[in-house]
Amino acid sequence: MDLRHDMLTHGVNIVAAQHEGRRAGLAVAWATQAGTDRVVICVGSHSATRELILGSKAFGLSVLRADQLDVSRRFGTQSSRDVDKFEGLACHTAETGSPLLDDCGAAFDCVVEAVHDRDGVKLIVGRIVSAEFVRESYEPLLYREGDY
Secondary structure, three states: OOOOOOOOOOEOEEEEEEEOOEEEEEEEOOEEEOOOOEEEEEEOOOOHHHHHHHHHOEEEEEEOEOOOHHHHHHHHOOOOOOOOOOOOOOEEEOOOOOEEEOOOOEEEEEEEEEEEEEOOEEEEEEEEEEEEOOOOOOOEOEOOHHHO
16 A cells, blocks of 8 residues: 555644643644544654653644645754754743644644554544633644745
């Protein structure tokens, strides 16, 4: 089977966490709503952000707009171990202390409810504890493998 990553359409989101004075974030296309108050994200084994999510038991999810490809590339092409991806970007925290972008389509503050491990990839179920609709309406940024 020849399975490509761009066979399904995915919105691009920034997943971020903060723990013990460190913050990290990454661009993910594999995030989905799982009911009215839950989201599921998929984070690979080498992610610095995953370490902070598991340590803090929380994460923020900022939904990117179609005009935010530059933000997506910033969070999707370098490691939080090497650079502060938030430098120069306005962000804030909500209830969990996880970073949320000020400029995005919508933002969700989540606590980790469950973690499922599958071949080194963690499927993380988060319960939404607060939601911010930054824009009344917006076109979401869609993932295309050629953009990275």
